[in-house]
Amino acid sequence: MTDLKIVIADDEPLAAERLERLLKKIDDVELVGTAEDGEEAVALSEEKRPDLLLLDVAMPGMDGIEVARALSKGKNSPAVIFVTAFDRFAVAAFEVAAVDYLMKPVDAKRLAVAIDRARDHIVSHAEADHDVAEKDDEDSPWLTEFWASDLSGLVRIAADDIDRVSAERDYMRLHVGERSWLIHYSMTKLEEGLDPSKFVRLHRSALVRRDFVAGFSRNASGRWVARLQDGTEQAVGRLYADRVREMAGR
Incomplete structure (x- = not known):
């Protein structure tokens, strides 16, 4: 797989800078942009077409859950890892199929694990999309x-x-x-x-x-x-x- 293109969306500059520093220590990732609020996150994602969005939940305007929902309606929507100081959004994160849910301050090892999980998710979904294109009539109606x-x-x-x-x-x-x-x-x-x-x-x-x-x-x-x-x-x-x-x- 080529470098994982990532966008950070966080209204806290120090939190965004910490994520940037941690990403520099992870191989095969490329930070393609940083957004400071929900609307900017959507616009930047539509422009840069990232593979992964590191998304804060509590932001002014559109919050992270709303951003994930908005992007999920388009084709080739990015995988999402929520990064937040609050654990009460876990159920909402499940509902928008987030790949992972990290608590601030983000631990370097946990971020690396989450990035690996995102890679697996992206690859598996790419393979699934390929299979669906060829075998659309074999879709499972059951929870997987x-x-x-x-x-x-x-x-x-x-x-x-x-x-x-x-x-x-x-x-x-x-x-x-x-x-x-x-x-x-x-x-x-x-x-x-x-x-x-x-x-x-x-x-x-x-x-x-x-x-x-x-x-x-x-x-x-x-x-x-x-x-x-x-x-x-x-x-x-x-x-x-x-x-x-x-x-x-x-």
Whole structure:
């Protein structure tokens, strides 16, 4: 891949200068412009066609979320990494599909990781666009990824990596190996959005990846219990007993 063309948008001169200094220490990147507010960020992005926008959230006029939304409506919109002093915008950043979410003052190593993530994102989307152009009829209608917040910012989680989902009030916990993340979704929305050939709902508060189910047994009350690949068990709700028979081919 050629040098990654980057635009910085931040109304704080010292913060923008810090990002410039950090970018100089990263290979294969080119800073093509700096904007001081949202309107200038949109105009500069349309002029310079950057691959990546390092975008502050709280700016006068158009804020960073509005800038990302405006640019996403055009063709070849840049990838976005939000850089902010506030963590309350994480959900909004998810909604505009930001590549990463960095907290000020930006750490050099975290910025480098975010830049690498942006490269991967850009390459994968370029490949996906190529595939779509050739195989438009093979687009998947199912959810393929999620964004969840953690102490480092935002984490991208591939749907195929999820072992199971458990409900926690208004949130869903995505379990991936020994780690888990909370997202603000309803169980019904997840069940409708995840590929039913890969995921099955076994309880009103549980979705499980089909190949994560090792087997089924009955408990003392005669209810079905799913044995999972990690050694844990998941009770099967009475309303979902037919899923057991469907999976077992009975």
